[in-house]
Amino acid sequence: MNTAHPRDAASPMKHHLLLSVSLFAVLLLAACGGGGGSAAKFAIGDIAVVGSQHVTKTMYDDALAAEAASLKSQGQTMPKPGSTNYATLKSQILTVLVQRAEFAAQAEKLKIAITPAKVEARLTAIKKQYFGGSEKTYQAQLKKQGVWFGALGDLPKTLQA
Numbered sequence: 001m002n003t004a005h006p007r008d009a010a011s012p013m014k015h016h017l018l019l020s021v022s023l024f025a026v027l028l029l030a031a032c033g034g035g036g037g038s039a040a041k042f043a044i045g046d047i048a049v050v051g052s053q054h055v056t057k058t059m060y061d062d063a064l065a066a067e068a069a070s071l072k073s074q075g076q077t078m079p080k081p082g083s084t085n086y087a088t089l090k091s092q093i094l095t096v097l098v099q100r101a102e103f104a105a106q107a108e109k110l111k112i113a114i115t116p117a118k119v120e121a122r123l124t125a126i127k128k129q130y131f132g133g134s135e136k137t138y139q140a141q142l143k144k145q146g147v148w149f150g151a152l153g154d155l156p157k158t159l160q161a
Contacts (some may be wrong), residue, residue: 048098051105055097063093066145073144 034058041049048055079085094098131137 047094048101050098050101050106051103053101053108055094055101058095059097063097064090067093070145 043054045056045058046054047060071078079089108150126136127133127138131141
């Protein structure tokens, strides 16, 4: 039985990880564009609130589903609920979501605004660098990696705030 984690493998896995990190960075930059500076209160469906940034159960569920799809695309199985590995995975997902909220809250505080043009320019650069500019190949890779499109669905609202 091979116990090496697939992300330790050579080039293809590093490419996928780099893509995931790049997409995370684009989404993070987009999330940083929100307005307002007051602290928010918990709302129905929230699992955490950082400044005015809400981390929702839906965001968590989407991230968990994306991780399951990513593991599947790498030929791995999702840890069994109740196992130590599953608890670790859930904790890591929550940590990442809270960190994203912290980055967005700090960006609000610093009045950092990311425009739709900046996001589009970064996405275009990623597509050109990793997919030869092919939208079709880019979309196929997103699907294969299990990138959850729900996160992208709120992007325009975030950018307009």
